[in-house]
Amino acid sequence: MDTIANLFSFITTPVSWVIVQFHTMYGAIFGPDTGWAWGLSIVSLVVLIRICLIPLFVKQIKSTRNMAALQPKMKAIQERYKSDKQRQSEEMMKLYKETGTNPLSSCLPILAQSPFFFALYSVLSHIAEGKTIGVINESLLASARQAHIFGAPLASKFTDSAAEVAALDASLTSVRIVTAIMIVLMSASQFFTQRQLMTKNVDLSVKTPYMQQQKMLMYIFPLIFAVMGINFPVGVLVYWLTTNVWTMGQQMYVINQNPTPGSKAQDAYLQRLLKSVTHHGEVRGRRRKNIVKLIVAKGSDRNDNERRFFTGLSKAGFAAQADGTVVKSDTVAAEAEGAATVKRQQPKRQSKAQRQSGGHKAEDSAEATTSLEKKPQDSTTESKPQAPSRANSGTTRQAKSGQRKGQQRPKHPSSKK
Incomplete structure (x- = not known):
């Protein structure tokens, strides 16, 4: 870790200068040698960095959504050119260019934040060793070594020995309790942030291996932070916990106000x-x-x-x-x-026998109505019922056989029977 921090030594001076400026402001309120003054200085450093990284965060969101949408096409290219890796790479780059997608955009906030993280780690390591760095002189160094956050020195680590902790005027038990709690909170915030992204802000209509990879990272990243956290000074744990909480809140805002389509x-x-x-x-x-x-x-x-x-x-x-x-x-x-009304008033489905029975009843009703309408009415005389004659029976049979139906014209009274 110290070797990596030395690679970013060029930025330690700006980082230390920002911390000192915030310390001057908070020191006037809480006292220059308190853990609140130095701890809030680190928190303010994180907030300042994350505000500057908001444009990169927006690009990260767009890139993540584009990558998720391109997964079906990418899978088709891989299956089509699985025997030709060069052609597969060319088609992938062509697809990225056509859609304006940069696969590295999703990593930009982390990559841009890394120099500040390692610079802060280098500053706190020098404070633990009693060495000046950047704009932190002897007086500021003594003040930082006296600062405690909930009983743990700013530059102490979980893996420090009792002698190293005693040199910073603290107990090993308090240091390990504070660092363990901060490591758990740091890992939990990382897990919750990734889980929130996977459960609420993912297009559920797209089933691709990319989703499986994200689910794996949801469990892998917290484990990585937990393992690495035991080697982080308390000040770095404050830094990383703050940036995780910021990421979680920023993501909640994006999910509520600009969610992924289909999620x-x-x-x-x-x-x-x-x-x-x-x-x-x-x-x-x-x-x-x-x-x-x-x-x-x-x-x-x-x-x-x-x-x-x-x-x-x-x-x-x-x-x-x-x-x-x-x-x-x-x-x-x-x-x-x-x-909606037509849908509610649709008749129930009837069986074949019910439909036939209903049809016969309708025909009988129609015939009855027709015969009543066509029956002559005589206002002066009342016709007597007569027994059906053979001729009438024949007429009826002829009518049933398809001949013209209808009432016969009555005979004149003077005509012979």
Whole structure:
């Protein structure tokens, strides 16, 4: 570790200068020799570095999403050119160039933060050894060696011997308890950050080996930090715990406000947006309008979450526009309500016997109605029922055989029978 720290010795002076400036500010409040002054100086150093790395963090998010979306195409290239590694590499580079994806972008924040991490490690190691470094002179060195964080010296480590800890005016038990707790918190925050990313902000419609790799890293990274943490000074543990907490909070904000398409986080975000639109009658905020605009532009390529969002808008009587706004549409609401009513009023499915029985009943009812309408009514005389004659029977048989039906014209009273 000391060898690696020496490689970044060129940045130890700027890092030590920043720490001293923050120490001067906090020392005026808590006292120059307190652990609060030196500990908060390290925390402020982390915050300053992470603010400067926000643009790289944005690139990391975009690169991670692009890599996840390209996994099916990458797998197809690997299967197609599995016997030609050179052609496989060429096709991969072509795919990266066409999509504007940089595989190293996901590692940029860690790589950019590494020099500051090792520079801080070098500064704290020199403090533990009683050596000046950068802008930390003899007086500042003595002040830093007296600073304790919950009873553990700033430059002490879990692996230090009792004599080394005693030289810093502390007990071995307090040092190991404090460092063990900080190592556990550091590893737990790393695990929770990765788990949050995998469970909420991953496109569930894409099943690729990339997801399996991320799941493995979710368990491997915390173990690496736990093993390496026993060799970190307390000040470095403060640094790394702070940067993990910052990463976790930054990621929570991104997941809630700009989730990955197709993820559970996107579904939750669109449901919140739907409630806001239904309550206020409009899309509030430029960022929300841009999201609605992008979803409208997708057309038929929308995922399930986005389709559910548009269905909810239609049921609420709103229609999304190409500019990201929504308009009240009574036609959309009426169509949605009518479709739901028709769906609810669909008749139950009948068996074949029930359909035939219903058909015969309908025919009999129609015949009865027709005969009643066509039966002559005489207001002066009341016709008496007569027994059916042979001629009438023949007529009936002829009518049944397909001849013309209908009532015969009555004979004149003067005509002979």
